[in-house]
Amino acid sequence: MTDLQKQKLSHFFNVLDYNGNEILEQDDFERVGNTVSTIIGYRENSRERLLLRLKAHGLFIQILKDIDKVEAEISLEEWLKFFDDVVLSQPNDYVNQSSTYLFSLFDQDGDGHIDEGEYLDMFKAYGLYMSVAKKAFDLLDINGDGKISGGELVKAFEDFFHSSDADAAGNWIFGDWSKSTEE
Ligand SMILES: [Ca+2]
Ligand SMILES: [Ca+2]
Ligand SMILES: [Ca+2]
Secondary structure, three states: OOHHHHHHHHHHHHHHOOOOOOEEEHHHHHHHHHHHHHHHOOOOOOHHHHHHHHHHOHHHHHHHHHOOOOOOEEEHHHHHHHHHHHHOOOHHHHHHHHHHHHHHHHOOOOOOEEEHHHHHHHHHHHOOOHHHHHHHHHHHOOOOOOEEEHHHHHHHHHHHHHOOOOOOHHHHOOOOOOOHHHO
């Protein structure tokens, strides 16, 4: 794993570590499901909110299945090792898993595309720097039709996980990856 990859994957970890305690756990995914529900306008105790919260667990459950652990929590060190051992040796699985994950949470109208509003909501939900959201969206929208397709998101995750090129467009999925590790 190159330093650049490590920086991006650490950023991804921090994005997913919603409560900021440096451990990935069920609570992080519950919370993001709740936040997205609130952004969309789902009521407290509604079925939609429950389903979205359960969807938000999907990626975490998949990772727990693939990682050799008995507790449902992951440290940054384990996360990086997981990418080294599992993801970078079976590249396509997690590119597809991660794309599916983002679509399940943020393709609110279910049209198979992430439009700019939906993408900005993702930045809002994860508390990312809004100032780079538009730039990131334009980089990911390769054909410039104003929405991110499944194919464009897969391409972006390929860059994000695998590219050692600091200028690769997909590095920007979750905004400025070069800053969050300074915290
Ligand atoms: Ca956490
Ligand atoms: Ca959509
Ligand atoms: Ca597009």
